[in-house]
Structure formats: structure tokens, C-alpha cells
Amino acid sequence: MFDNILFILSASLTVVGAFSVVLTKNLMHSCVYLLAALFGTAGLYATLGADFLAATQLVVYVGGVVILMLFAVMLTGGDQDKENKFGITKVPSMGNFKTFLAGGVSALVIALVVLRLIANVAKQNPQGELPEFTSSVVAIGTKLVTDHVLAFEISSVLLLGALVGAAVIARPAKRGE
Amino acid sequence: MNSTIVSYLSQFEGHKKFISILSEALGFDATYLVAFLVFFLASFIVVNVMALVGGLGTYAERKISADIQMRQGPNRVGPYGLLQFLADGVKMITKEDIIPRNADKLLFTIAPLMALVGVFGSLAVVPFSSGFILTDLNVGVFYLIGVSSLVGVAIFLGGYSSNSKWSMLGGMRGASQIISYEVPVTLSILAIVILAGGLSFSTLVEAQGGMPHQWYILHNPFTFIGFFVFFIGALAETNRAPFDLPEAESELVSGYHTEYTGMRFGFFALAEYIEVFVVCGVAAAAFLGGYKVPFDLGTGDLLVNTLHLPPIIGRNIGQILQVGSFVTKTLVLYYIVIWIRWTFPRLRVDHLMTLCWKYLTPIALFNLVGCAVWLYAFDGQSVWELLSHLGGASSGGH
Amino acid sequence: MSSPNLDVYMPIVILMAFGVVAVVGALLFGRLLRPSNPNTLKESPYECGEEPIGSAWSNFNVRFYVVSLIFIIFDVEGALMFPVAAVFKKFNEIGEGAVLLGSLLLFILVLVLGIIYCWRKGDLDWVKSFKLTDEQIKQLNGIEES
Numbered sequence: 001m002f003d004n005i006l007f008i009l010s011a012s013l014t015v016v017g018a019f020s021v022v023l024t025k026n027l028m029h030s031c032v033y034l035l036a037a038l039f040g041t042a043g044l045y046a047t048l049g050a051d052f053l054a055a056t057q058l059v060v061y062v063g064g065v066v067i068l069m070l071f072a073v074m075l076t077g078g079d080q081d082k083e084n085k086f087g088i089t090k091v092p093s094m095g096n097f098k099t100f101l102a103g104g105v106s107a108l109v110i111a112l113v114v115l116r117l118i119a120n121v122a123k124q125n126p127q128g129e130l131p132e133f134t135s136s137v138v139a140i141g142t143k144l145v146t147d148h149v150l151a152f153e154i155s156s157v158l159l160l161g162a163l164v165g166a167a168v169i170a171r172p173a174k175r176g177e
Numbered sequence: 178m179n180s181t182i183v184s185y186l187s188q189f190e191g192h193k194k195f196i197s198i199l200s201e202a203l204g205f206d207a208t209y210l211v212a213f214l215v216f217f218l219a220s221f222i223v224v225n226v227m228a229l230v231g232g233l234g235t236y237a238e239r240k241i242s243a244d245i246q247m248r249q250g251p252n253r254v255g256p257y258g259l260l261q262f263l264a265d266g267v268k269m270i271t272k273e274d275i276i277p278r279n280a281d282k283l284l285f286t287i288a289p290l291m292a293l294v295g296v297f298g299s300l301a302v303v304p305f306s307s308g309f310i311l312t313d314l315n316v317g318v319f320y321l322i323g324v325s326s327l328v329g330v331a332i333f334l335g336g337y338s339s340n341s342k343w344s345m346l347g348g349m350r351g352a353s354q355i356i357s358y359e360v361p362v363t364l365s366i367l368a369i370v371i372l373a374g375g376l377s378f379s380t381l382v383e384a385q386g387g388m389p390h391q392w393y394i395l396h397n398p399f400t401f402i403g404f405f406v407f408f409i410g411a412l413a414e415t416n417r418a419p420f421d422l423p424e425a426e427s428e429l430v431s432g433y434h435t436e437y438t439g440m441r442f443g444f445f446a447l448a449e450y451i452e453v454f455v456v457c458g459v460a461a462a463a464f465l466g467g468y469k470v471p472f473d474l475g476t477g478d479l480l481v482n483t484l485h486l487p488p489i490i491g492r493n494i495g496q497i498l499q500v501g502s503f504v505t506k507t508l509v510l511y512y513i514v515i516w517i518r519w520t521f522p523r524l525r526v527d528h529l530m531t532l533c534w535k536y537l538t539p540i541a542l543f544n545l546v547g548c549a550v551w552l553y554a555f556d557g558q559s560v561w562e563l564l565s566h567l568g569g570a571s572s573g574g575h
Numbered sequence: 576m577s578s579p580n581l582d583v584y585m586p587i588v589i590l591m592a593f594g595v596v597a598v599v600g601a602l603l604f605g606r607l608l609r610p611s612n613p614n615t616l617k618e619s620p621y622e623c624g625e626e627p628i629g630s631a632w633s634n635f636n637v638r639f640y641v642v643s644l645i646f647i648i649f650d651v652e653g654a655l656m657f658p659v660a661a662v663f664k665k666f667n668e669i670g671e672g673a674v675l676l677g678s679l680l681l682f683i684l685v686l687v688l689g690i691i692y693c694w695r696k697g698d699l700d701w702v703k704s705f706k707l708t709d710e711q712i713k714q715l716n717g718i719e720e721s
Contacts, residue, residue, distance in 0.1 A: 001209055003581045006588065028337065029283060035330065042323075046584055055316040056654045058323025062330070063359070064647040067352055070333055071640045074349075137315055137376055138665070141658030145666070145675050153678060155655060156685040159648050163689040166644035167698040181583055212582060220589045224597075270605045278618040294594035301587045311586035319657055341620035353639045356646040363653045367660050374664025376657060435621055439609065440601045527701035530642070534699040538649075542687060549679055552663060553672045 003047065010043025027073050035066045052136045182219050183212045185308035189489060219311055223300055231450035232262035234511070241512070242519045272439030277339060280436065284338035288331045289437070289444035295327025296448045296455065303458045304378040306468045306499035307476075317377040318366055321459065322359065325414075328452060329355035332416070332423060335445065336433035347432025350526060351423030355414050357533045362410035364541035365403040368548040369393055369463045372400070372557060382467035387502075392466040396559040399547035404464045406541050408510075411456040413533070415449060418518035422526060457510035458503070465506045468499035641698060652686055 017037030021030045038061040045054035144152045186192045196211050203210075236251065236259065243250025251258030276285055302317040304310045314320050329352050336348015370376060372393065373384040385392050394404045413420035424432030434445045461467055472479065481491035524532065555563060659679055666675045693699050 002213075002585055006581055006584055009588065026281075028281065028334075032284060032287065032334065047581065049581075051314060051316050052319070052658060055314075055319040055323050059319060059326065060647070060650050060654055063323055063326025064356070064643070064650045066330055067326075067333065067356055068640075068643045068647055070330070070337075070352070071643050074337070075637060075640050137658050137661050141660075141662035144655070144659055145662070145678055149674075149678050152655065152659070153681055153685075156652070156682045159652055160685050160689045163645065163648045164692055166648065167641065167693050167696060181586070183582070213585065216585045216589055220586050220593060224590065224593050270601060271608045273610050273612065273617075274602070274605065275613070275617055277620050278615070279620065290595060290598045293598055294591050297590045297594035298587055301590050311590070312583045314583060319654075339620065342622065344620075349639055353642050357642055360646060360649045360653075363649075367653065367656055370657065371660040371663050374661060376661050430621060430623070440605050444598055444601075530699075530701040534645075535694070539690065542683060542690075546680065546683055549660075549663065549676055552667060553676045556667065557664065 006043060007047045010040045010047060013037070013040030014044060015040075028070070031066060031069050031073060034069070035062060038062055038066065050136055052140055181216075181312045182309055183215050186215060216311070219309070220301075223303075223305075223311060224297065227297075227300060227451050227454065228447065230454050231447045232266070233259075234450035234453065235265065235446070236262050237512075238515050238518075241515045245516075245519045266443070269439050269443040274441070275436075275438045277341065277436050279340040281338040281340065284334045285436075285441075288335035288338060289441050289448070290331075291334065292328050292331035292448040293444050295324055295331065296451045298324040298327070299455050300451070302378055303455060304382055304462050304467055305503055306496045307379065307382075308496050309500060310378065313377050313379045315375075315377050317379075318370065318381070318459075318463075319376055321455075322363055322366070325452065325455070326355070326359065328448060329359075331448075332433050335437065336423075339433075339436035341436050343430045343435045344433050347423045347429045347435070351416060351433055354416070354420065354422060354529060354533075357530065358410040358413035358420075358537070361406050361533065361537035361541040362414060364538070364545050365407040365410070366459075366463060368399065368403050368541075368545045371545070371548050371552055372396065378462055378467070381463050382469060385466045385469055387466060387469040387471035389466075390559070390561045391469075392464065394464040395561075397548070397551050398560075399544040399551060400464065402540060403544040403548070404460070406537050406544065407464065408460055410533075410537060411460060412514065412517065413529070415452045415456055417453060417514055419521040419523050420529065421518075421523060422529060453514055454507060454511060457507045457514065460510055461503060461506035465510075466502075467506075468503040470495070470498045470502045638701060645693065645698070648689070649686075652682075656682065 014037050017033045017035075017040055020033035021037060024030045024033060038057065042054045042057035042062070045051075045057055192211075196208055199211065200208075239261070240250040240258070242248075251261040254260045254264045276282055299321050301311045302314055302321055304313070332355065333348045333352035336344045336346070336351065339345070369381060373381045375381070375384075389395060393400050395401065416423050422432075423429075424434065429435070434442050437445060476492075476495050478491070480486055480494055481488055484491075486494075551557075558566075656679070659675065659682075663672070663675055663679070666672050690699075
């Protein structure tokens, strides 16, 4: 019974949050709604028995990415309605025919691709019971250092690249050069 | 694996009997209902005790600061001024609720809520004793890091939504400080996880013993340093002085909650005091042996064997001793946190960031490597075990 | 086959619900007790008695953004290292600790390289120091003399 409650709670949080992200016109508000959607996604992972993934979702997305986005919004001027010194008030108006067309077409394409993927997966794995609830931490850890040790190491190189890239991009341009 | 307070209770006969009686009376299997009721009651108790701890925390803060500054402190309401926090609560709830005209009303309302929800969520995994832990998740420590980061978002949103320059500065500083200090804190917890071999709080605590030399803080030199790195980082994450830059009252008026009045401010304050308790509890659980009681009194076996008590009573006395041990350690750390606040001057913003990124993070990484190598080289034995081996070997040689 | 036991998440949901109920309940209850006489001065942001000029929602300094970017990298590294750290002891007990120690140390080494890079390039400095050219120093000296 609680399985259903947890699923309904997190799914509705995700869906409502995701819709609010696109429906609101305030950038800050949409960041907060995104937080709700990401939080709900963590709940969905928990429903599926992927406890470590759920916690990672909390740590990385709720704690990190949302704050990064809030900072990024503030970096470009918090409120679009107010004037700011970079003159970003002149954002091309959203919600005209062209944007709706582009958005609609891309949503259609993505939906088709996702549906195909899900259909394939569903065909191969007929619906059944979820695996026994054991610690996914140990399973992930064992996989990371046995079968996927190369991926584990390469991901550190990827993160190094991301770190250097972030530092280079965000470094303010030197004056007088 | 995932043990909860329900799984602890279900080993007693009375619990099963209660379920069967209730099932007969209601006509369906009441296991579920009872589990829900137990969780609800336990959560209710924890939340209320924590609210009390938060309230008494404000009282303790004033009393201790008064002690340090040779003042009286609150002494009018109740004996020794003990009921001061209730008077404050009544005052806050009857204060006019002011939302600034230019504020972002939605975020202004959501921010205190988010802070409180984040802190309450983190209470679920605090190990009060081996039985009384609301839920012992497999990913306990990691979950706690994640859910308590909601407070950082809340502080930023509180600062942003007020549309006041002081609040904005406080919120910006708060968010960047909290996320920065999360790095050394996470890394020093990671070192403990390596030694204990698990992420759940029960694994962390059970790997330690009751006596101080069995605690992780004295396990090896790296964990000794790691405790201080963790504690400094935890101070900064909860915005306690000397890291209270987000609300630096001498420069930013009151920081991110400048515009908050009445109960809305009260929730920020309550969240802060409860969060201090939670991080002190994590420090106690991860480094100071948590709920472990010396001589294995916590399991109750000794009491049962020597005093010939019935096992149920013995176990429950053991549980009470465990709760006492955990709460004592946590409150001692709580006292130290307040003591530090009234002793050290506040850091400057650039010093704060330098301390985090140039001192604590490299030290924490070094500790992590040290602990990993230690576990591999000495099979996870502590310094004392190694010394006793040495002593044994030398005496055997004679 | 048993479905996963999700009851362990029940206290979390209950506690978070308590949080929401506490905030909403106290604010609604307070509404019965508290006065409400808003006026313009009360509702203006606090600026030490001065008339507030402009909005507080101004542009951030970029260094806050840099800090949060570096933080996310560390966050992901932590998320990757936690499961490995959790199985370290088990691997060590069956005598495979060397492999794990090696891969963990390599992982941390690459991470340390990143920190060293950021440190050397001055991205970890909050207050940026910069070298003046001789000409600029001359100009500054000229200002002081005149």
C-alpha cells in the first residue's frame, strides 16, 4: 500500500513540477519547480528499489545542480522584468508561433524516440516482480571496481576535463589583453 | 539490512499479540496499520523532542553566552529562565506577518518551509540507539548529505526573495559557503565509510566500540584529523560562528532573514538549531562511537546474566542506556558549538573560501588516501590493536 | 518473489509531512492571533532607514558561479567514490584489496590533478591578485606623486 502512496506522491510531484517549470514565466520560480521535479524523481528511484541512485539524485541534483542554476540565473540578472546592466531585457519574446512550432516538433520527435526505446525494453523484459530489496550500494560498488573499472577510471578523467573546462570558461577575461 | 524501529519492535511478543488482536477486531491484516502507527508515533516523538531541543538550544545559547560574558542571561520566565523559549514562541506567533512589497511572495513563503522540511527529513536516519532509529537506510549518510542540502537552497531563496540588499548578500554568501564546505565534510565521512565498510549509520556505529580507544576518532592519526575537518566543515554548513557570514549581524543586519518576521523567522531559527543537533549527532555517530555504551551494556546481555532480569527488560534498559550515551555525546558537541560561537571572531569571506578550498579540502583528501592505505596495510586495525600486537610480540620474544 | 520493502521510506515521508504541517499550521494559527496593519513604510525593504534605491536583484559576481561549478564536480566524484568505499572492506577481507586500493588511488590522483590546476591558475582564490606591468606601476606612482 505504501508503495503506491510513495509512487503517487513522487510521480505527482515530478509531473506537477515539470509542468510548472515550462508554464511559469519567472526564471527563479521555474528553478524551484525544477527542484520539486528532481526531488520527485528521487522518490521514483526509491520506489524502484534503487536507493543509492535516489540518494545520488538528492546530493547531485537537488544540492548541486539546482544551486548552480540559481547562481547562473543570478549571474545573468535575476529578474527579466527589471532592467539590468547587461541589457538582457531584450530577450526574444517566447510564445510566438515559431517557438511553439519548434517546441512542438522537437517534443514529438523526442516522444517517438522514447516510446520506441520503451517498447523495445518492454518486449524483451516481460513485466514481472521487482528484484528483492537488497543494498544497491554494494552491487554498484562491486560492479564499479570489477566489470566496469575502466569506466570508473575514465569517468575521473571526464570529471577532470569538466573541472578544467569550467574553470577556463568561468575565468573572467583579463583586462588589457 | 534496512532495519527500522518497527523491525526492532516486532521481535517482542507483545507487538505480535497486539497486531493479532487488532487484526481480529478490524477484520483485516493490521500489520500495515500498526507499522504506520508506530512510525507516526515515533516521528511525532522525535519531531517534538527536536523542537524542544531547538527551543532549549536558544536558551542554552543565551545562558552560555551570558556565562562567557559575565552576564545573567534570561532569568525571568520560569525557574532559571528555562521557559524563555516558550515566551519567545508566543511572541513570535503573535507578531505581525510582514511580506515586503517588492518581495517574491511565492519564494518568500516557500523558503522557511523548505528549510524545515530538509532538516526534518534528515532526522529520519539519526541513530538514537540500535533499536530507536526511525529508518536505518542502506545509504544513510549519503541520504543525509543530500537532504540537508535543501537548507542551502532555502537560505539562498530566503535571501533572494526578500528583495533587500542585505538579504541578497547573506543568501549568496550562505549558499556558496554551504556548498563549499560540503566537499570536506563529504570527504571526511568517506574516510570513515572506507573503514566501516558501509553507508548505513548502524554499520558506522557497530564498527566502533564503547570505550574511547575503540572510537573512530582515536582509530588512527588520519581519522583524528578527519574529525576536526568534519567538525569545522559542519560548523560552516550550519552557519554557526565563526562561520556565520550569511547572517553576520555587524555587517549584513541579519543576513538572509532580515525581512522575515514572526514565525517565518522562527522556522529558520528552529531549522538552524535542529540542524546543529543533527550534525553533532552525525559527528558523534561517525567518530565518537554513537550509541555504544562501555562494557557492552547497550545490548543488555550483561544485565540479564548478572542481575537475572527478564530479557525484555534487560534489552530495553540497554536501549535507554544507548539513547543516553548518544544524546550525551551529541549534547557535549552542542555545547562546544555554542562555546566556539562566543569565543572566536567571525572569518572574512575570502579567508572562509581559502580555509575551505586550500586547507580543509586537501587535508580531507589526504585523510581519505591515508585511511584507504591504512585499511589495506593493517587490515583496518586501530593504533591500539597494533600496539598491543607489538607488545605481545615483544613479550613473547623474551 | 517479494516486492521491494519500501516501508523504510515511510518515516521520511511522515517527517517531511510534519515539516509542512508545522509551517502551514503555525502560520494559519497565528493569523487568528496576530495584528495586521500593513503600511507602506513597513513593507519597504530594510535599508537602515534610507530610501531603498533600485532592486536588490542585481548581477552576481562570477566567482560564486565558479565555486558552485567546482563543487558539482566534487559532488559527482563523491557520488562515484561512495559505493567503492563501501565495498573496500569486503574486498580487503577476501584479499583483493590491492586492486581496489589501486583504482581508488588512481581516481583520487586525477581529482588532485584538477585541484592543483585550479590552485595554480588561481581559481580557488576569492580575491584575485594580478600582476601590474611596469607601465601601470609607473602610472600609479605618477598619480601618487601628483
